[in-house]
Amino acid sequence: MAKLGTVISLMDSPNTSKFAFVVNDDAVKLVRKGQFVEMQHETGTLVAAVNDIFRSNRYFERAESVAEYERAGMMSSHFPVNEWSYTIAECRIIGIFDGNALHRCSFPPAPGSEVVTVNEQMLEKYLGFRQNGLNIGKLLNHDVDVRLGLSKLFQKHVAILAMSGAGKSYLVSVLLEELLERKPEDGRIGVVVLDMHGEYANMRSACFPDRITVYDASKIRISTKNAQPEMFPFFHQLSGAQKRMLNAAFYEHKRKAALEHKFFTIKDLMIDIAGIDDKKAISTRDALLDHLDSLHKMKLFGKVDDPSVTALVKPGSISIISFKEIDSEKKKQLIVAYFARRLFNAIKKGKIPPFVLVVEEAHNFAAEGVKREEMLSKREIERIAREGRKFGASLCLITQRPVRLSTTALSQCNTHIILRVTNPYDIKHIGESSEGIDSYMLNSITTLKTGEALVVGEAVVQPVFVKVRKRKYEFNTGGVDLESLAREYEKKQAQKKEDVEAFL
Ligand SMILES: Nc1ncnc2c1ncn2[C@@H]1O[C@H](COP(=O)(O)OP(=O)(O)OP(=O)(O)O)[C@@H](O)[C@H]1O
Numbered sequence: 001m002a003k004l005g006t007v008i009s010l011m012d013s014p015n016t017s018k019f020a021f022v023v024n025d026d027a028v029k030l031v032r033k034g035q036f037v038e039m040q041h042e043t044g045t046l047v048a049a050v051n052d053i054f055r056s057n058r059y060f061e062r063a064e065s066v067a068e069y070e071r072a073g074m075m076s077s078h079f080p081v082n083e084w085s086y087t088i089a090e091c092r093i094i095g096i097f098d099g100n101a102l103h104r105c106s107f108p109p110a111p112g113s114e115v116v117t118v119n120e121q122m123l124e125k126y127l128g129f130r131q132n133g134l135n136i137g138k139l140l141n142h143d144v145d146v147r148l149g150l151s152k153l154f155q156k157h158v159a160i161l162a163m164s165g166a167g168k169s170y171l172v173s174v175l176l177e178e179l180l181e182r183k184p185e186d187g188r189i190g191v192v193v194l195d196m197h198g199e200y201a202n203m204r205s206a207c208f209p210d211r212i213t214v215y216d217a218s219k220i221r222i223s224t225k226n227a228q229p230e231m232f233p234f235f236h237q238l239s240g241a242q243k244r245m246l247n248a249a250f251y252e253h254k255r256k257a258a259l260e261h262k263f264f265t266i267k268d269l270m271i272d273i274a275g276i277d278d279k280k281a282i283s284t285r286d287a288l289l290d291h292l293d294s295l296h297k298m299k300l301f302g303k304v305d306d307p308s309v310t311a312l313v314k315p316g317s318i319s320i321i322s323f324k325e326i327d328s329e330k331k332k333q334l335i336v337a338y339f340a341r342r343l344f345n346a347i348k349k350g351k352i353p354p355f356v357l358v359v360e361e362a363h364n365f366a367a368e369g370v371k372r373e374e375m376l377s378k379r380e381i382e383r384i385a386r387e388g389r390k391f392g393a394s395l396c397l398i399t400q401r402p403v404r405l406s407t408t409a410l411s412q413c414n415t416h417i418i419l420r421v422t423n424p425y426d427i428k429h430i431g432e433s434s435e436g437i438d439s440y441m442l443n444s445i446t447t448l449k450t451g452e453a454l455v456v457g458e459a460v461v462q463p464v465f466v467k468v469r470k471r472k473y474e475f476n477t478g479g480v481d482l483e484s485l486a487r488e489y490e491k492k493q494a495q496k497k498e499d500v501e502a503f504l
């Protein structure tokens with residue numbers, strides 16, 4: 001335990017939330033922004049974090065005298081300038097540890113108190129890290145593993161917010177490693193990753209191949225029987241008469257299918273509707289058939305769900321659905337909406353174990369300012385956000401545009417992990433939607449390095465800055481840089497030219 005400095009008396013501090021201390025000359029290298037410190041207090045050990053550090057020197061306070069001395073060239077030779085310099089660290093009080101728990105500070109520390117380095121073994125306790133928690137990395141400035149409790153992190157949902165390239169997907173893969181390594185006695189959950197760019201597919205060959213399954217979303221089939229006409233992408237363009245005709249045919253089929261334990265397809269629906277020969281309804285019928293034909297060609301609706309939700313969610317296993325081969329946003333939203341609904345209904349009925357649904361690019365599936373009818377996935381994601389925790393259905397929402405993410409969904413995420421964000425609108429939004437963030441932390445978000453994160457909310461007693469750990473199982477995410485894309489293009493062009501010349 002090294003001595004760091006002495007608490008000073010200022011106009012507005014020490015009070016019950018902050019204090020400042022003068023840093024001892026020999027401790028200047030030991031005090032860094034963001035680190036934890038402690039001191040003895042009447043009621044226990046007071047724990048605080050360094051918000052900011054200032055340096056001051058009375059010699060340099062008056063511009064005209066500094067200029068005068070500099071001109072005379074006497075400054076450093078005549079005065080012990082360096083000896084007049086001092087460093088002040090401003091701290092926010094986190095709480096007082098009475099031997100059992102951290103309590104709110106209700107009486108300020110005394111000026112003159114000695115500030116010392118924090119006891120790192122105790123720090124884990126102060127911050128509520130769990131031995132069997134998910135280890136996402138080290139506390140910034142300290143040699144302490146950040147272990148977040150599984151329930152604390154996921155039960156009330158988590159949002160990972162950061163600009164592009166700040167390390168969101170990397171952090172997700174670290175979380176996935178931790179989930180895969182959990183022992184059954186610690187509680188294992190199932191994971192479904194909605195992987196928009198096919199980044200996680202290679203994780204399978206790098207670790208636990210028997211517990212990771214990769215699905216190509218373009219090959220997924222949705223059971224027509226379990227669908228609803230509202231899910232069909234064209235539904236909202238239909239006239240009232242068309243909707244009635246579609247609903248009638250659909251629900252008649254569904255009723256029969258349930259009765260006879262059978263399935264039906266879009267083609268079956270089309271055959272039925274084509275059989276309508278009421279003269280007044282012909283134009284309605286034909287328009288509807290056109291729509292259904294395009295839906296049939298989409299090859300998304302089949303007889304049964306493939307994969308089934310029970311195959312998707314297994315304890316300690318990960319299902320990665322790669323949307324790389326799908327271009328249509330509507331189709332992606334449809335698949336997300338369908339599986340989110342099926343998963344939620346299945347867990348409500350106790351058919352599948354607790355799970356977390358990881359949604360990359362969440363702002364495209366639960367967008368703020370878009371009607372729920374126009375984005376079915378939004379309705380389903382918001383439903384899990386609101387009701388999921390009672391049943392063990394959790395969300396991990398990832399976005400590079402927090403402003404565009406549904407506020408209903410974001411506000412239900414009780415833990416926010418924020419990596420670097422520089423967009424002022426996003427920063428403001430994060431400040432408003434993340435509880436316990438102060439202006440100092442908000443400013444720090446803009447200067448985080450790749451892989452550095454601020455964790456706030458349910459999973460931590462106190463907001464903490466974390467250096468996300470390296471992956472244990474490195475794998476290729478399929479990301480390509482601009483240079484290799486450009487080289488690849490030129491190589492292909494040259495090859496083409498050669499081929500043409502050879503042909504001539
Ligand atoms: N904790 C870390 N340790 C080492 N490298 C990291 C870490 N976090 C991120 N990186 C590297 O930084 C790069 C960007 O990370 P990543 O792909 O996770 O960003 P992202 O936030 O998901 O970006 P996007 O919004 O574009 O999806 C990757 O090359 C990754 O390997």
Ligand SMILES: [Mg+2]
Binds near residue numbers: 169
């Ligand atoms: Mg990413």
